[in-house]
Amino acid sequence: MTPIVIMLVGMLVFMFLGVPLAFSILGISTLVFVTFTDISFWQIVQRFFSGIDSFVLTAIPFFLLAGNLMNEGKISDRLVDLASALVGHIRGGLAQINVLDSLFFGGISGSAVADTSGIGSMIIPQMIRKGYTPEFTVAITATTSVLGQIIPPSLIMIIYAATANTSVQAMFLAGIIPGCLFALTMMIVSYVYAVKYDYPREKRKTFREFLHILKESLIVLVMPLIIMGGVVFGIFTATESAVVAVVYSLVITLFVEKTITFKDLGKILVNTAKSSAASLFCIGAASVFGYLMAYFRVNVLVGELMTAMNLTANTYILFVVVLFFILGLFMDATPAIYIFVPIVIPLGEMLGLHPVHMGMIVCLVLAFGMVTPPYGLCLLLACQFAKIPVKNTIKDVTILLGPIFLMLLVIVYVPDIIMFLPRLLAARYV
DSSP states (O other), rough: HHHHHHHHHHHHHHTTTTOOOOHHHHHHHHHHHHHHOOOHHHHHHHHHHHOOTTGGHHHHHHHHHHHHHHHTTTTTTTHHHHHHHHHHHHHHHHHHHHHHHHHHHHHHHOOOOHHHIIIIHHHHHHHTTTTTTTTEEEEEOOOOOOOHHHEEEEEEHHHHHHHHHHHHHHHHHHHHHHHHHHHHHHHHHHHHHHHHHHHOOOOOOOHHHHHHHHHHHHHHHHHHHHHHHHTTSSSHHHHHHHHHHHHHHHHIIISSSSSEEEEEEHHHHHHHHHHHHHHHHHHHHHHHHHHHHHTTTHHHHHHHHHHHHHHOOHHHHHHHHHHHHHHHHHHHHHHHHHHHHHHHHHHHOOOTEEEEEEEEHHHHHHTTTSSSSOHHHHHHHHHHHHHHHHHHHGHHHHHHHHHHHHHHHHHHOHHHHHHHHHHHHHHGOO
């Protein structure tokens, strides 16, 4: 028990001292490895690299690269135009556009941070100029950006699938309905805000203008259709679909629209490499941490605790929600999944819970960690664009998250909402 306590407390201490999360995890793992085990030190290196030695995980840098190409090539701007044509005329038009654009962009980047960077830098100044309060503007931008973690292709779904040994295809399909419900909920909340604070609506597009915008946007909308269609119908794997997305993005931005040049590719590749390295390093560190948790039989101890508590399936899934919500407050989704999913999923399966259902709940809850302080990376980024302190946004973020958590509880206890599409279109994977 002592090594386990040292690992958990030590990780938190390192984090509060400002040590980057991956180094906190790897540092305390190395200390415990050397002090409390007689295993060869080289096992640390072996476990680190075995954690990232996965074909599924190679999709991460490719999806990040595809999103960066579309973002840098300004092709994603067309999504804003399409969202404006569809919902801009509704009360609080720019807020509605913000939500719908995040839904569209989530189908390209797979990353909440990329969503915040790509959309927030453009739409936050516009909303503030139109009279939206900076606090609400930041809250709606940061909150809806997590659609990048829910709408497929989602990077954390890929990581979960690799960790839980479940189907990426099923996870992608499971995210579609919750993602759309999430977006719809945010649009309703935005409308209520707009009525209360008299936020403006945008000019309605004519039907001819709408058709023109739709035609211009098809070149972007085709990409998520290629990704999802190819994966669901077994044409290629999730990793191969990521490569296809990169090739498609390169062709569009370099040769068709010519919005980037070969000279620009160097910067895009370097930025993608940095983001990918950070994610994969975190996965490797979490793999070492997770190996030690298994070595000290934490999964057995947790199983015995759950048995002693005599939890039902319903109470256990609620326990999982609370656990990952707390984890999301302090750490990134990647280590949270790699360290704790191998512990909680087998116990859930023993209670009759499906790993795809549990996985979607885990991904949803951890997505909120991108908005909730102190970690809240998307919230921090959006606040930088609006030039306001994080503390000013807490009220609006809380109000926006309230209906989302109610929606989450419905999904928790009505699993058919999540499982409908996987069972319909990918029954062999579930």
